[in-house]
Amino acid sequence: MTAMLSVEGLHAGYGRSSVLRGIDLHLDEGEAIGLLGPNGHGKTTLLRCVSGLHRPTAGDIRFQGASLLPLSPRAVLRRGVVQVPQGSRLFPRMTVADCLRLGGAANPDRSARRPLLDEVFGLFPKLQQRSAQLAGTLSGGERQMLSIGIGLMAGPRVLILDEPTLGLAPKVKHELADAIRQLRGRLEALVLVDGDMDLVLRATDRFYVVESGQVVQTGDSVAGADSARMMSLFLGDV
Amino acid sequence: MAIRVLRLLLPWVVFAVVLAVLPGMFTSAHSRLVLIQALLYGVLAVSWNLTLGLAGIFNFAQIAFFGVGAYSSAILVDRTGMSPWLAMALAAVSAALSACVAFLPVLRLRGIYVGLATYVFSQLCIYLVLGQSDLTGGSNGIVGLPDMTLGPVNFYDHNRYGYYCLGAVLLFAVCAVFLAISRSRFGLSLVALRNNEQLAASRGIRRTRQQFLAFVIGAAAAGVAGSYNAFLNSVVSTDVFGFGYLTILLSMIFLGGRSSIPGTVVGAVVITVLNDRLSGTGAWQQVVTSAIILVVLWVFPEGLAGAGRLLWRRVAAMRGRDGTGGSPTDTTAAAVPLEPAAAHRPADHA
Amino acid sequence: MDAFAAILLSGLVLGSLYGLMASGLSLMWSTLGVFNFGHGVLLALGAYFAWTFTEQLDLPVALAAVLAVVVLAVVGVVYEIALVRPFIRRENGAMLVMVATLAVTALVQSVIQLLWGPQLRRVPQFTSASVSLSGATVSGNQLVALVAAPVLVGALFLVLKRSPIGIAVRALEQNRDHARLVGIRPAAVYVFVVVIACVLAAFAGVLLAGIQFMTPTMGDDPLLRAFVVLAFGGTASLGGTLAGAYLIGLLEAATTYFFGLSWSPVLLFLAMIVVLLLRPEGLIRQRTA
Ligand SMILES: Nc1ncnc2c1ncn2[C@@H]1O[C@H](COP(=O)(O)OP(=O)(O)OP(=O)(O)O)[C@@H](O)[C@H]1O
């Protein structure tokens, strides 16, 4: 069986500096994977390549057998590969409702919008209360919820979350972690990048450690939890 | 060492020889005039390149400085009977002073805003000239200016041989000054500001001061060119501020390649000759000139200089040599890429 | 009192025309990050097409105006593809677009000269009705301008606020990367914005061509005033732009009345320089609607 989403020998960079140096990974249907690794080692760059925001210099990204590389971000989205970007300012002068509407705008299945909106509000009731508020005035946690909500409105088959809990206080973090675990059951597949190793290992099936633009370690999330290599990674010994 | 000096000087010697020989080859009144026009445009285009190309300031007031120079020398000679030479020097001063006014918005603005403000400034000059018709003759302009003379020699004689010589000297001088500036610390600081303002500022380069200097020096040169143009034609009118000059100069600069002197001079010659061929076709002249700008922007945005460098690199690569060297007077060869367009986008001001 | 009414009237009419120009410019600025120096010649093009439709095809003015606006909408698509798209993402793109739009201004002005000739022409007014207002007479086109500017700019405001494409415009303006992740195609948004700007300029052109004689350079003055409006009203909101347009219109009418035709532009531009010096954020601040 071929993987649902696969990255093969991916190289990418900015100008003359190379960031990704041959990344290989795959995601099977019904699976959740986590990406771990120190800051600035290319996780976001990898995800930007998947969504068509950044052109890799070599390698391939395939979704259900077909390459995503020639596709525009919109085309990638419409195939069901949806990304919730890291630290997005969102659309600060638009209301929460408009933002969610925007998220569903490219969804090819128009009839799904209403149920999707209900699902988002079910997952994050706060968003419903604040639907007339401007996105720029939301708190960090609410902004992250809205960001995920926007992604869900597109009707994802694979949802990619880039650092959803970055900079959040523990209480909000737990709320989000719960939501992510709930999502995991509903979606076909999930890619989770987060600095909180614990969260990643608990919400995913397998993990990859990305360092200097390469996959340096991979394994099952349960087993990974006590790996010495992983510990050293997060104690800063890299 | 000697070879280095030779390599540096050789193009200039060739340039000087060509300038000296040309009038002997073009002796008819008409061809001489075309030649002189190419010199004039060359001076103006190279002076504009100091701000637009080298310093990367969106200065669209250069034509206004040219016009201010033309009008102030015409008014001085017309009203006071002053010597054209003195008037030419004062034209440089008044153009530099008007550059001070035009620079005011640059104090607070960046990038494309400067383009907007300087463009508006140059339009303002037309209204001023039209409004002050007692002084400027309004839409009639000022006519009957005397010819320039040097001792017993009238520059108009022998098919404007004197004007040719003066123009050649001006062009040579302005190119030499441009090169000297681009090689100096001052020039390097301008390039540094163009490429990365924050980085340059952190190294202690003061943006306002350096760019102000570039503005004023470029404007003074344009003022002299304006004065030269006034005496050459013995009239000035609001045409000197007009769109015609703007498109002609932009086509020269972009055809030649921004911030390359040889490119700009070649661009000036090509466009002047082309314009001469098209004179008498009315609006077609402007159609062709502006179409050239667009085609250059679409097809080879680095202009002739860029195309030349590409060719040179290909040839050098074929001969297995290091292909980085350009012509020695070429200042872009050393230039680092400009800051990304994104830096100018409004979203970054949030 | 008559003088006051005359100033008020002519100021508001000018303000309406400038408002139509400036809202297109401001929309292009805040979305694309470029100033369209070709906006004046788009106005002229709209006027000349309207003239052709009324005089050559004998169509009623209103229909001719609609057709001219449609033609300019098509021109807008070409304009974006030829002059904005190739340059906008390049380094120094704003300058390249500026030069390209200046060049196309020269080009189209000459082409107008070649196609339509140098004769002085006018487009008939929308209506021959006129209203007297404490001594000042309001002609048909002035009336139309007074009504049309707030209506059209208001409609644009609503489109930006409510319609899917309007929301896409604002989203792209506020967060380009995230906008692309939700499936917004920047190219489509850019075309839309340029078309809207062209349509507004064309309509201003048809109105102006009924008030004064047409020339290929008839758009230059309104364009400059619209640039001044951007400095005054900022590009922060369409409301601000429109308010700035009326302010400039009134200022111009008053200074023309008191200081004469040749001084008024000088004073206006001096005012603009002062505003730019004291409050550069007038230009820089972000759009809110
Ligand atoms: N637009 C850009 N231009 C130049 N360099 C960039 C750009 N974006 C990222 N980089 C560089 O690429 C490298 C990888 O960045 P990336 O954002 O992919 O890392 P990351 O693993 O996601 O880090 P973090 O955990 O902090 O989010 C970094 O060194 C960064 O400085």
Ligand SMILES: [Mg+2]
């Ligand atoms: Mg990241």
